[in-house]
Every structure is written in C-alpha cells, then in structure tokens.
Amino acid sequence: MATPLAIVTGGGKRVGAVLVERLLAANWAVLAHVHEVGDPVPAGAQSVVANLRDADCGKRILAACAEPPRLLVNCAARFAPDDLPGFDPQEFAAHMAINVAAPALLTKAFAAAAGSGSGDRLVVNILDAKLRAPNPDFLSYTLSKAALAALTELSARALAGQGVRVNGIAPALMLRSGEQSDANFERMHRHNPLGRGIDPEHVWQALRFLLDSPVVTGEVLTLDAGQRFMNLPRDVQFLDD
Numbered sequence: 001m002a003t004p005l006a007i008v009t010g011g012g013k014r015v016g017a018v019l020v021e022r023l024l025a026a027n028w029a030v031l032a033h034v035h036e037v038g039d040p041v042p043a044g045a046q047s048v049v050a051n052l053r054d055a056d057c058g059k060r061i062l063a064a065c066a067e068p069p070r071l072l073v074n075c076a077a078r079f080a081p082d083d084l085p086g087f088d089p090q091e092f093a094a095h096m097a098i099n100v101a102a103p104a105l106l107t108k109a110f111a112a113a114a115g116s117g118s119g120d121r122l123v124v125n126i127l128d129a130k131l132r133a134p135n136p137d138f139l140s141y142t143l144s145k146a147a148l149a150a151l152t153e154l155s156a157r158a159l160a161g162q163g164v165r166v167n168g169i170a171p172a173l174m175l176r177s178g179e180q181s182d183a184n185f186e187r188m189h190r191h192n193p194l195g196r197g198i199d200p201e202h203v204w205q206a207l208r209f210l211l212d213s214p215v216v217t218g219e220v221l222t223l224d225a226g227q228r229f230m231n232l233p234r235d236v237q238f239l240d241d
Contacts, residue, residue, distance in 0.1 A: 005069040007061060009033040009052065009106065010076030012041045014175055015126065018200035019073055019207060020045050026208075031069070033061055033076065052076060053097045058105030068114035072123045073207070074103035074148075081178060082139050092140040099144035100151060107155050111164050120214045121163060124207055125152045127170035129198075129224035130235070137235035149220060156218035165217035169206045172198050172224035173236050180237045188236045193226035 006023050010016035011032025020032045024044045032041040033048055041047045048064040050057045062069075078098040082091055107123050114121065128145045136142075149168060156166035172192065176185040189197035206221045222228065232239060 002067075003027060003029045004071065005029045005031065005065060005067055006071035006073065007031045007033065007065070007069050007106070007110070008073045008075055009061075009102070011045065012039045012047070015171075015200045015203055016073075016075040017042055019075060019204060022204040022207075023071075028071070031061070031064055035076075052102035053094070055105070057102055058107075058109035061106060062109040062113055065113065069110060070119070070121050071211070072106060072110045073126070074106060074123070075126045076102070077126070077141075078144070079138065079141050079177060081137070082141075083136055084139055087139060092143070095140040095144040096147065099141070100147045103148060104151055104155070107151075107159075107166065111159050111162055119163065120165065122210060123155065123159075123164065123166040124210060125149075125166070125168045126203070127152070127168045127220060129170045129172040129222050129227060131170060132222055132224070132228035133231050135232055135234050137238060152220065153218045160217060165210075165214070167210050167216060167218070168220035169203055169210075170220050170222045170224075171203055172227050174198050174200055174203070177237070184237055188239065190225075191227070191236055191239070192224060193229055196225045198223050198225060 006028045008016050008020050011020045012034040020030050021042045023030050030045040031048055032045040037049050048061050050060045078095050103125055125148050127149050131146055131149055152166055152168040202223050
C-alpha cells in the first residue's frame with residue numbers, strides 16, 4: 001500500500017510540528033508548510049514555503065505535492081491581541097486572510113487535486129474552544145475562528161459528494177501564548193472543571209479519531225476539559241493576577 005500524503009500548515013512549530021511528528025510516526029508522508037525559507041520542520045518531513053496572505057498560497061502548496069494528498073490540516077493561524085475599543089480594520093483583515101481565506105483556498109485546491117471516487121480524504125481545521133463560550137478578548141482572532149468554523153460546515157456540505165470530509169478540532173489553552181508568562185500559563189492551564197490541562201497530544205488523539213472515522217464530517221471536537229461550562233468573562237490568561 002502506498003504511503004499516504006498529508007499537508008500540515010504551520011508545520012514547523014508548536015502544535016503543527018507535533019502533528020507532523022505524529023503523522024510521520026504513523027507512516028504518513030508529510031508536507032509541512034512554513035512561512036520563511038530556512039524555517040525548520042521535523043526530521044523526515046518535506047517543507048514548502050508560502051505566505052498564507054497570498055491569493056495563490058493554495059496552488060503553491062499543492063504544487064509541491066508529489067501525489068494527491070489524503071489529509072489537509074489547516075493549523076497555521078494569526079493570533080494577535082485586540083478588542084472592540086482598539087479595533088483595527090487592517091488587523092482584522094490580516095486575521096481573516098490567514099485564518100479563513102487561506103484555509104478556504106487550500107481546501108479548494110485539496111479537493112481539486114484528486115477526482116471523486118478516489119477514496120477517503122479529510123480536511124481538519126484547527127479552531128478554538130473559546131467559540132463555545134466566547135469572550136471579547138482577541139476580537140479579530142475570535143471572529144476569524146468563528147468564520148473558520150462556518151467554513152468547516154459549509155465546505156463539508158459542498159465536498160461530501162466528492163468523498164472529502166471536513167471537520168474541526170477546537171482546543172483550549174495548550175501552550176504559552178503572546179506575552180503570557182510561564183507562571184501565568186502554569187496556573188491557568190488547568191483552569192477548567194476537570195482540572196486537566198489540554199496539550200498538543202490531545203489534538204493528535206482527536207485527529208487520529210477523525211482519520212479512523214470515515215463517516216464523520218461537518219463536526220467539531222471541542223477539547224477543553226469542560227471549560228466552556230464556566231462561561232469565563234475574559235480570555236483565561238487575563239483571569240490570573
């Protein structure tokens with residue numbers, strides 16, 4: 001059996017790099033997208049450079065595939081702080097370009113790379129658990145992830161006839177972000193009803209479930225240890241002194 005090919009955007013760091021490593025260990029060939037020439041990727045992966053703000057990013061990444069890919073993970077994301085009083089149309093546009101338009105372009109190119117009837121193919125969009133209990137912090141980021149969640153269902157509906165499944169994984173806080181201190185992260189990582197921190201390995205477990213579930217499409221798996229039940233008024237990192 002031929003080795004299946006996966007594409008992971010943002011595959012050179014953080015959660016993306018973990019997913020690349022796990023896919024390689026599971027006998028996938030992996031094309032890891034990076035933003036700059038020279039950005040490292042996990043050993044064994046092929047890298048492809050693309051600016052996700054460019055309108056041809058989908059075609060450029062798919063052109064680097066030696067064969068039609070079986071899996072696309074839209075993991076790369078812009079995450080910059082803003083709020084309604086500080087709303088900036090340019091910052092909003094940057095979030096929408098990278099977090100929504102690029103996944104749409106990549107999904108379009110992925111679906112076109114192989115005809116219908118070519119077996120199970122899967123797109124997974126990495127969302128955010130805060131969509132289940134939103135707060136106004138990181139406004140442009142949150143709006144873009146809400147749009148990506150809508151894209152997940154709409155593209156699942158549009159592509160089911162081609163044998164392409166589209167699902168989402170929505171994790172809560174996993175890694176230190178932005179200007180968050182290590183101490184703040186350690187205190188807030190388990191700030192949820194189960195008292196269990198979410199980490200990239202849980203995202204891999206969710207991805208593996210979706211890979212093994214050929215009848216699941218248009219769904220979002222929320223990984224938050226019940227944090228949404230708390231209806232937090234602010235982003236979790238701002239709730240700690």
